[in-house]
Amino acid sequence: DGGITQSPKYLFRKEGQNVTLSCEQNLNHDAMYWYRQDPGQGLRLIYYSQIVNDFQKGDIAEGYSVSREKKESFPLTVTSAQKNPTAFYLCASSLGRDQPQHFGDGTRLSIL
Amino acid sequence: KQEVTQIPAALSVPEGENLVLNCSFTDSAIYNLQWFRQDPGKGLTSLLLIQSSQREQTSGRLNASLDKSSGRSTLYIAASQPGDSATYLCAVSDTNAGKSTFGDGTTLTVKP
Numbered sequence: 001d002g003g004i005t006q007s008p009k010y011l012f013r014k015e016g017q018n019v020t021l022s023c024e025q026n027l028n029h030d031a032m033y034w035y036r037q038d039p040g041q042g043l044r045l046i047y048y049s050q051i052v053n054d055f056q057k058g059d060i061a062e063g064y065s066v067s068r069e070k071k072e073s074f075p076l077t078v079t080s081a082q083k084n085p086t087a088f089y090l091c092a093s094s095l096g097r098d099q100p101q102h103f104g105d106g107t108r109l110s111i112l
Numbered sequence: 113k114q115e116v117t118q119i120p121a122a123l124s125v126p127e128g129e130n131l132v133l134n135c136s137f138t139d140s141a142i143y144n145l146q147w148f149r150q151d152p153g154k155g156l157t158s159l160l161l162i163q164s165s166q167r168e169q170t171s172g173r174l175n176a177s178l179d180k181s182s183g184r185s186t187l188y189i190a191a192s193q194p195g196d197s198a199t200y201l202c203a204v205s206d207t208n209a210g211k212s213t214f215g216d217g218t219t220l221t222v223k224p
Binding site for chain 1: 116118144146148153154155156157158161163175201203205211212213214215216217
């Protein structure tokens with residue numbers, strides 16, 4: 001079945017450590033997105049990519065980095081510069097701007 | 113900057129009741145509007161996508177309307193069931209590169 005796979009499901013970060021969240025899709029979608037969700041709130045856009053080797057900052061990109069070397073993969077790195085990284089991270093993809101976004105099951109990141 | 117508001121934040125209804133969820137946005141220059149469902153600890157499931165040129169979309173017991181000029185959308189759920197209990201989020205996509213802004217969601221509880 002086609003879909004979006006996020007791993008790991010749970011992740012713990014130590015102070016000063018960078019961690020990378022994986023997002024892989026086999027839907028042949030061009031666009032991919034990373035969102036952050038805090039308790040009781042909606043989603044905020046971190047980064048998005050419309051095509052391979054190109055990506056743009058969203059509303060809260062500080063302390064995060066991404067790469068888009070392959071169409072099916074869009075990993076997110078949470079750097080030590082992100083001082084409040086505890087949140088639920090969601091990856092999404094879509095065929096294009098006028099198509100629905102499809103989401104993975106998320107990664108929950110916590111601080112040790 | 114686009115702002116999306118969903119009222120009420122929480123709603124509890126008896127099974128079988130028809131209900132309406134509201135979504136308002138501040139900038140009417142949108143590309144499309146999407147309604148999602150989120151179960152606890154899970155990713156988002158797309159319910160309906162309305163393009164800016166459309167007035168409504170229907171899927172089964174769900175009907176979503178869009179009034180761009182007034183900056184409003186509604187999600188109508190007919191004959192509610194306990195399985196409809198979830199958080200419902202709306203998201204508007206801007207006219208540029210497909211950036212989406214989400215509301216904080218309405219948490220629906222349908223009592224048997």
